[in-house]
Amino acid sequence: MIVASARFIKSAANKSHYPEPTLPEIAFAGRSNVGKSSLINTLVNRKRLVKTSSTPGRTQLINFFDINDAVIFVDLPGYGYARVPEKIRKQWGPMIETYLSTRSTLQGVVVILDIRRTPGVEERDLLAWLDSQGIPALPVLTKVDKLSKTKAAKQRAAIARDLGVPSDLLILFSAQTRQGKDAVLDAIADRCGLTAPAEEEPAP
Numbered sequence: 439m440i441v442a443s444a445r446f447i448k449s450a451a452n453k454s455h456y457p458e459p460t461l462p463e464i465a466f467a468g469r470s471n472v473g474k475s476s477l478i479n480t481l482v483n484r485k486r487l488v489k490t491s492s493t494p495g496r497t498q499l500i501n502f503f504d505i506n507d508a509v510i511f512v513d514l515p516g517y518g519y520a521r522v523p524e525k526i527r528k529q530w531g532p533m534i535e536t537y538l539s540t541r542s543t544l545q546g547v548v549v550i551l552d553i554r555r556t557p558g559v560e561e562r563d564l565l566a567w568l569d570s571q572g573i574p575a576l577p578v579l580t581k582v583d584k585l586s587k588t589k590a591a592k593q594r595a596a597i598a599r600d601l602g603v604p605s606d607l608l609i610l611f612s613a614q615t616r617q618g619k620d621a622v623l624d625a626i627a628d629r630c631g632l633t634a635p636a637e638e639e640p641a642p
């Protein structure tokens with residue numbers, strides 16, 4: 439999939455504020471600071487379509503973006519940030535769960551994991567819950583530029599074992615080098631049934 443256009447649609451705190459469910463939708467989830475904003479910005483070739491904010495503790499919203507007038511990307515609030523006040527943390531779960539369990543156009547969730555970390559309880563819970571709801575997960579291991587090739591391959595295998603999924607299901611990604619960008623976009627296009635545009639013949 440080639441991203442030709444990307445624009446912010448709206449933010450929503452609850453269902454009544456979601457945009458009309460017309461286009462296929464892909465949501466992005468991950469713990470705070472995992473690199474979710476950087477991943478989305480890389481996919482859409484923009485520096486700051488999604489703000490890479492470093493102020494946890496604010497009430498967070500679900501943000502909707504139109505991509506190519508063909509698919510909607512949904513930036514879910516980051517989870518698992520210990521410094522977030524309990525009151526705010528408590529409203530995240532329901533907000534994300536309501537979205538994921540009721541959104542009729544949702545085609546899959548890109549679950550972003552740091553390649554250097556063993557998946558925590560939040561990640562395992564999220565993946566198990568998506569599975570129980572029949573929502574396909576697209577797991578992506580980000581920040582691969584932080585590890586050597588050998589170490590990255592080892593971590594990929596370890597995380598796959600940990601999650602009980604085949605290793606080649608885990609896409610290796612880096613916002614710094616853009617490694618894995620096309621693999622993520624292709625997985626998304628595949629999930630949404632968007633066929634790749636035919637290669638144009640070079641002009642004679």
Ligand SMILES: Nc1nc2c(ncn2[C@@H]2O[C@H](COP(=O)(O)OP(=O)(O)O)[C@@H](O)[C@H]2O)c(=O)[nH]1
Nearest residue numbers: 470471472473474475476490491581612613614
């Ligand atoms: N080296 C490296 N740093 C990254 C990568 N992705 C994100 N970061 C850094 O990780 C921090 C958190 O990134 P951000 O996208 O804001 O994370 P978010 O909280 O999940 O949205 C920032 O300092 C980014 O520059 C990556 O692929 N490689």
Ligand SMILES: [Mg+2]
Nearest residue numbers: 474475490491
């Ligand atoms: Mg972010």
